[in-house]
Amino acid sequence: MLLGLAVQITAFLRTAVIAAALGASLDVDAYNLGLIAPTFISGVIGSWLQLTFIGRYAALIATAETDMAAAYRGLMLYLVLGLAVTCAAVCFLLPGQIAGLFIPNGQTATIASAADALQLSGLILVPAVFGDFLGLVLNSHGRFAAAAIAPLINALVSVLALLAWPSMNLSALIWTLLLGTLAQCLVVVGALVRMGLSFPVEVGKARREVGKTLVLALPLVPAVMLANSAAAIIPLRIAELGEGMVAIYGYSSRLHTALTQALVIGLGTVLLPHFAALWSRGETAEITILFRRLARCSILLAGYLAVGIWLMDETMVKILFERGAFDPQHTRQVSWFWTVLSLSLFPLAFGTFIAKFCQALRGAGSILITGIVSFGATWIVAAVGAALARPGIIVGAAVAAVVGTSIFWLFWLGKRIRIEPVLTDIAAASFRMALVLIPAIAVERWIGQHTHNLPDLLSLLLRGALYTLVVVSLLIATRSHLWFLARRPGEAQP
Secondary structure: OHHHHHHHHHHHHHHHHHHHHHOOOHHHHHHHHHOHHHHHHHHHHHHHHHHHHHHHHHHHHHOOOHHHHHHHHHHHHHHHHHHHHHHHHHHHHOHHHHHHHHOOOOOHHHHHHHHHHHHHHHHHHHHHHHHHHHHHHHHHOOOHHHHHHHHHHHHHHHHHHHHHOOOOOHHHHHHHHHHHHHHHHHHHHHHHHHHOOOOOOOHHHHHHHHHHHHHHHHHHHHHHHHHHHHHHHHHHHHHHHOOOHHHHHHHHHHHHHHHHHHHHHHHHHHHHHHHHHHHHOOOHHHHHHHHHHHHHHHHHHHHHHHHHHHHHHHHHHHHHHOOOOOOHHHHHHHHHHHHHHHOOHHHHHHHHHHHHHHHHOOOHHHHHHHHHHHHHHHHHHHHHHHHHOOHHHHHHHHHHHHHHHHHHHHHHHHOOOOOHHHHHHHHHHHHHHHHHHHHHHHHHHHHHOOOOOOOHHHHHHHHHHHHHHHHHHHHHHOOHHHHHHOOOHHHHOO
C-alpha cells in the first residue's frame, strides 16, 4: 500500500510537470491519444495472462509441481515476448494507419501528432509486457516486494528524465516514459536472477498447458478487447469536442487512476494467487469471509474518498496543477471530471476483487460478458454525451460501465459462495458511512466558509484534517471501526 502511494505521488510529479509546461495543448492530446493503442494491447495481453496463466501457474507452485511450473513459465515467456515484439513492430511501421482508425478524419493535425506519438510509444510494449509477465511470476512465488518496487523505479526514472530533458515536447514525453518502463523491467529481471528461477524451453513438457492457455484466449481476447476498447471510447469521443479536451480528461483520469492503483489494483494483484490457492484447497468459507471484509473496507474507503473529492476537488487540482500553461478554467474542468469519476470508486474496487476471483477460476466466459456490458454501457452513454456536446456525460460513461459490470459480478459471485452475507454487509456499511459522512460534510462546509482568505495549501490542510478528524472520531465513538475491520462473519453483525 505504501509503495503504491509512493508510486502515485511520484507519477503526480510527472503529471504536474507536464501540466505546467504544456497545459491542455495539442501535444498533450497527441500524447494521450498515442498511448491508446499500446495501452490497449498491453491490457489485452496482461488480462489474458492474469486469467489464464497466473491461476494455473500458482496451482502448480502450490502443489509442488516445480518441473512443470518451470517448463510452463519458460514457454509462456517466449510466447509473450514474441507477441510484444510483433505488436510493437506494427505500431512502429504503421502509426498513421492505426491513428486514423480511431480519430475522426477531419482532425488532420491531431492524427499526425498522434501518429508521431504512436510510432515511439509502441516500443514501450516490449519492456512493459515482458516486465509485467515476470512480475506475475514473482507474485506467484510470494515475492511481492520486487514487483511492487519496480513501478516506483519506473515513475522515478520517468520523472527525473523529463525534468532533465532539454526541451519539453511530445518526443520528451514518450522517450522518458520508455526509459521508465525499461527501468521497471530491469528491476523485475534482477529480482528473478537473484531467485535463481530458470525459463527453460521444454516444448514437449509444457505444450499441453500452453495449449490450454491459448484455447482459453478464444473467449477471453474478445472480452478483454471490448473492455479495453471501452476505456478508449471516452477520450476518442471527448476529442470531438475540441482541442484540449483529451488533455483535460487525461489529467482527471490520472487523478482517479492514482486512487484505484494505490487502493485497488495493488491489492487485486496480491488477491489473485491467494484466491487461486484458496479455491484449489476448497476453502469456500474463507473466501466468503474475505469478500465480506473486502466489501466493508471498500465502502469505508470509497465513501470517505469520494465525498472528500466532492468537497475539496477544485482546491486539490489547483494546488497540483494550476501553474504555467495550466489556467483556472482547466482547474474547474479537471475537478468536475474527477468528481464524476469518483462515483465509480466502490463498484470499481469491489468489482475488481470479484474479477480477480473469476480470473483465479479461469472463467473466460464471464470475462467476455463483462466486456460486452462495459463496452455497451460506455458506447451508449458516451454517444449520448457527444451528441449533446456534454463532456460531463461522456466522462460519466466510465461510471455507467463500472456499475453495469459490478452488478453482473455480484450475480456471478452469488453462484460460487453465499452472497447474502456480503450484500447485507454492503447495505449496512453504506448506512453506517452515511451517518458518519453527513456530519463530516457539514463541518467541512462550515470551515470552508472561514478559510477563503488563507493560502490554498493551508486551507486544504485545515479542511481535510477536520473532515478526516470528524470521520475517524465518529467511527471510533460509535465503535463502527471494529465492525468495518471485523474478520469473522459473526463479528460483523451490527
